[in-house]
Amino acid sequence: MKKNILAALAITLAGFLSIQNASAHVGWVGRDLMTDATSSTVNPNGSTTYVYDRGNVTGNWGWADGLTGALAPNPAFNDQGDSHRVRFTKFYLGTTSFVDLTVKAQDFSRNTADNNTVTRLGDLNPGFSIYSGSGTLNNPLNPATNVYEAWRDHDLVPQAVHDWAVNPNAAALGFEGSFNANGNITMGNNNGQINTQVFTGHLASNSTGNSVSLSNLVLGPGWYSVVVGGSLLDGIEYLTNPAATHDPNIVAGTTFPYLGAHAVLDNQIRGFGVELTVRPVPVPGAVWLFGSAIAGLIGFGRRKAA
Numbered sequence: 001m002k003k004n005i006l007a008a009l010a011i012t013l014a015g016f017l018s019i020q021n022a023s024a025h026v027g028w029v030g031r032d033l034m035t036d037a038t039s040s041t042v043n044p045n046g047s048t049t050y051v052y053d054r055g056n057v058t059g060n061w062g063w064a065d066g067l068t069g070a071l072a073p074n075p076a077f078n079d080q081g082d083s084h085r086v087r088f089t090k091f092y093l094g095t096t097s098f099v100d101l102t103v104k105a106q107d108f109s110r111n112t113a114d115n116n117t118v119t120r121l122g123d124l125n126p127g128f129s130i131y132s133g134s135g136t137l138n139n140p141l142n143p144a145t146n147v148y149e150a151w152r153d154h155d156l157v158p159q160a161v162h163d164w165a166v167n168p169n170a171a172a173l174g175f176e177g178s179f180n181a182n183g184n185i186t187m188g189n190n191n192g193q194i195n196t197q198v199f200t201g202h203l204a205s206n207s208t209g210n211s212v213s214l215s216n217l218v219l220g221p222g223w224y225s226v227v228v229g230g231s232l233l234d235g236i237e238y239l240t241n242p243a244a245t246h247d248p249n250i251v252a253g254t255t256f257p258y259l260g261a262h263a264v265l266d267n268q269i270r271g272f273g274v275e276l277t278v279r280p281v282p283v284p285g286a287v288w289l290f291g292s293a294i295a296g297l298i299g300f301g302r303r304k305a306a
Contacts (some may be wrong), residue, residue: 027246
């Protein structure tokens with residue numbers, strides 16, 4: 001049965017957490033849904049649809065692993081997910097807009113540098129969440145050319161103490177990762193800058209199909225992150241090891257290693273594409289009339305003064 005999850009949740013700012021440098025990072029190189037789109041089409045209603053086919057993600061459970069609270073597969077373990085098992089993308093709105101967003105599985109991903117395609121598994125069961133903001137300012141100038149490159153503004157290093165891929169003892173501290181699928185994400189970069197991407201309340205998933213969508217969202221101007229991953233629950237470590245001790249390297253009751261009670265096939269790279277449709281919210285007619293009236297009064301006043 002097709003399973004879709006849509007939720008609007010209250011937003012609370014995440015506290016600033018201690019930062020440790022880490023070699024792994026989350027970046028947005030080639031992942032701007034507009035400027036890195038393969039194509040864009042202006043529609044009759046004035047909207048623009050961007051087709052992005054450069055997505056890939058490792059595994060088919062990373063998004064679901066990041067669900068917390070009442071949406072967590074097992075509420076006993078709200079330890080967030082491994083940020084390396086989801087893919088961060090971004091887009092920018094210059095004005096308040098209606099936004100439609102579809103994420104779908106595909107059996108390839110396209111390289112940003114040469115536009116060639118690479119074969120991927122096409123069986124992703126997608127889930128995604130939308131956040132306001134897309135990282136901290138970090139080296140916006142290319143050191144070789146001294147030219148501004150937008151992706152350098154958006155480079156995050158996961159909280160090392162909360163990411164088991166960086167710190168094997170993270171589970172002992174109560175976290176296996178930095179990714180929160182239904183809450184704020186706080187990270188810092190190698191420069192020690194901290195930033196919180198604020199969960200907008202918009203998320204969707206499909207655990208049996210290969211496509212999921214949200215429509216008619218109204219988002220204000222600014223940067224947004226769309227974080228995509230797999231929505232399968234099978235094999236998430238805390239589903240198969242609901243013991244009091246929570247060690248991500250030991251999965252009780254299964255012969256599979258963590259990453260996570262999955263067969264080797266489940267750890268391979270899946271492709272995904274995104275269709276983003278944006279239409280600026282029109283200014284109400286009454287506002288235009290009000291503006292015209294003000295302009296008329298100003299003109300009348302000037303003539304009278306003359």
